[in-house]
Amino acid sequence: MPQLRTDRFHLRPFAPADVVAFSQAVRESSATVGRWMNWAHAGYSEREARAWFRACRTARAEGSAYEFGIFSVADGLLVGGAGLNQFNRPNGFCNLGYWVRASQQRRGAALAAVQALAPYAFSELQLIRVEIVVAVGNTPSFRLALKAGATYEGCARNRLRLHGRLIAAYVFSLVPGDLATPGARG
Numbered sequence: 001m002p003q004l005r006t007d008r009f010h011l012r013p014f015a016p017a018d019v020v021a022f023s024q025a026v027r028e029s030s031a032t033v034g035r036w037m038n039w040a041h042a043g044y045s046e047r048e049a050r051a052w053f054r055a056c057r058t059a060r061a062e063g064s065a066y067e068f069g070i071f072s073v074a075d076g077l078l079v080g081g082a083g084l085n086q087f088n089r090p091n092g093f094c095n096l097g098y099w100v101r102a103s104q105q106r107r108g109a110a111l112a113a114v115q116a117l118a119p120y121a122f123s124e125l126q127l128i129r130v131e132i133v134v135a136v137g138n139t140p141s142f143r144l145a146l147k148a149g150a151t152y153e154g155c156a157r158n159r160l161r162l163h164g165r166l167i168a169a170y171v172f173s174l175v176p177g178d179l180a181t182p183g184a185r186g
Helices: 016-028 046-062 109-123 139-147 176-180
Strands: 009-012 066-072 078-088 093-100 129-135 151-162 165-174
Touching: 009 109, 016 046, 016 078, 046 066, 066 109, 078 109, 093 109, 109 129, 109 139, 109 176, 129 139, 129 151, 139 165
Parallel strands: 093 129
Antiparallel strands: 009 066, 066 078, 078 093, 129 165, 151 165
């Protein structure tokens, strides 16, 4: 199983032992993460976490998604999650998504996840493009995509379905050459 490390964070596939910490992190974050992700709600249960972990294992085995927990190197705390999914194999690209629990936001975890997952997508999965799709209004994720060196490509209408509504989303991309010179472009 792939494991990715940065100076402060360790990304690895979720394990059964992470169920309690994962469900607690989601519940803690329902007001922040839940605003932008349909699945993150205040009543998120351990049963839902176990089902998600099973889905992650199946998707990894099929090569249809690579989801990782983000853990603090210092204390092993589950900080959030990130993954590569929604693969378009004929055209060589995928989506990169991330979330960080409320108490750990703005501490570099999502940026570290992007900086670890994009090279993994290019080198290990042989992709040529990674997209980050950010709901209009999600200013922290918009800024993070720019900070990670992703190129802003535009705003796509009706790009996401969020809490039963169609909404526009900003589309960013990373391609292999972007990794050598991170920084805001657009």
